[in-house]
Amino acid sequence: MHTAGTSPAHPAHARSEHIPSPSDQSEHTGHGGHAGHSDHVAMFRRLFWIMFALAVPVVFASDMFAMLVGYSLPDATWIAWISPVLGTVMFAWGGSPFLTGAVSEIRSRAPGMMLLIALAITVAFVASMGASLGVLDHQLDFWWELALLIVIMLLGHWVEMRSLAQTTSALDSLAALLPDTAERVEGDGVVSVAPDQLQLGDVVIVRPGGRVPADGTIVAGSASMDESMITGESRTVRRGDGEQVVAGTVATDSGIRVQVTAVGQDTALAGIGRLVADAQNSTSRAQRIADTAAGWLFWFALGAAVITAVVWTQFGMGDDAVIRTITVLVIACPHALGLAIPLVVSIATERAARGGVLVKDRLALETMRTVDTVLFDKTGTLTKGEPTVTAVEVTGNRTPDEVLALAAAAETDSEHPLARAIVTAAQLRNLTVPAATDFRSSPAIGVSVDVNGTRIQVGGPALLEQEHATELPIADRWRRDGAIILHVLADGVVIGALGLADEIRAESRAAIDALHDRGITVVMITGDADAVAKSVATELGVDRYFAGVKPEDKSHSVADLQQEGRTVAMVGDGVNDAPALAQADVGIAIGAGTDVAIASAGVILASDDPRSVLSVIELSRASYRKMKQNLWWAAGYNLISVPLAAGVLAPVGFVLPMSVGAILMSLSTIIVAANAQLLRRLDLTPDASTGALGDGSRDPVSTS
Incomplete structure (x- = not known):
């Protein structure tokens, strides 16, 4: 690593050099390890459509549904067995994911949504079968409710798994670098x-x-x-x-x-891979808010059912105790809760994708609203990650355009990044580059050509030493600013100098200013020398910066910020950023970056515009509001309907009928779905000058 006060030599490339990129090599290595998500998406999609087809005759052949809607069923024995037969198939086949999930929750002693769903469909199945066989009261015929319950739950889980399926393997991408x-x-x-x-x-x-290779x-x-x-x-x-x-x-x-x-x-590459894996594993245990709500709802429903059974039995109403208890358990099943979070996530990720933001991790999306510190990697994120001619100094009666044109003539046949930067600078100024012959390159020294009988040389300190020449006085100031310094010589005499630096993105300042307006601390981290880092940090107005940071220390720097009590979002694009992206509370990868950085992040910016970070923040805040609103709608239905179904108002003559409870359940689901749709109105387009988002950036129906 270079330190302040040194300028690297400027070697030349072979003419036909090609440097393979990670994306090039990943085509050969492939990606794996995430077939499970794809399998689950296909399973829930297939089950949903099959169960939907079976649910139609189950619902319409149900006596309770017919009575509720107001039509009569034909008086035929086979009609009465449509719902029991197909309902049993739906319970055993369509309900199998929830039944197996319930077993897993029981084994892990973490009751949640799967156990609650399994409990509801099991109770509904047993009660309905008992009613169909004449063992239990006919009021316990819940076949249509069982069918709708399974279909809606499968739809919710299909949407949920589809939102998780967009992922790649970070470790495969690391291997692709070899x-x-x-x-x-x-x-x-x-x-x-x-x-x-x-x-x-x-x-x-x-x-x-x-x-x-090693x-x-x-x-x-x-x-x-x-x-x-x-x-x-x-x-x-x-x-x-x-x-x-x-x-x-x-x-x-x-x-x-x-x-x-x-x-x-x-190898160091394998060490980075272990850092990525460790950081990802340490953050993957976080509990999702929907699971937490379902866990509380499970105990609430179970407690309400037990109390209902005990109280009604104490009053000597055994039949009513059975009916009321089963009704409580069925009504308590979270139709709307099953859609509350995955539907918001699905719509939010779709809306984000149209705004150039790919959300891979729902936890990252939810966490982004609490971020108070954004840590930007410098190279390739705040800057373009490639050298650019920033200054030209000349001697005698030479002009900057003349010196730059001669330097470009010398560099035309070189493929070194600095050479391309010089040639590009000449092209941007529309300069006429003279023809050159006798191209020669000397590693660690520079290049030389013949231009109209004059030997033109471009190189770093080693070239000056070889030619016994003295660098221009301006070089000291450029060096303090972290610039790369190349001198241009004509027949061994210095005629000018070029200052090159990693060009700062035009959008970076607007992004940082907008983050500051939101009260967010901005930190920069880089492997570059302190002089380079300080120059960029000063120009952009970042609050803090870390310079000369090694790969393993980037994740340590994130951890240090977290130990200060900060919630950190890390924005980067390189392999060396991958451990830090995984360690951060939210990892945000620039889409133009490497596969491994993208795979280690929870959020990916399709563009290289750092202002897109603001879109993630606004999307997170709006999505979280929708999640809260939907959870209150979904859980609120249960908090109100379960006590009513249990008969809390029975002393005053009101007991919630099963049919009314079913209507309220459906209404709750419709409200949750409609509320989530409002996210589509979110405007994620950043303003060209301020970095702020468009007029639609605020939640259209925010009730916080």
């Missing part, structure tokens, strides 16, 4: 082997533009290493004989030979 093959030196020849076949002490060849020490050659995927350092770092290189990094300009010192689980 090359498909490694070139191992054996005797006088070279053999291609898989990276996992390498052993300690093996010597491998890494060609220009190739990735290092951690090791350079034993021959030197190269400018692109370590940004591992360290976050935006500049290439020169590595030579005896220096360490890390698996997954890229030799950008020259070939090297590396002796393997670590393989498999001992």
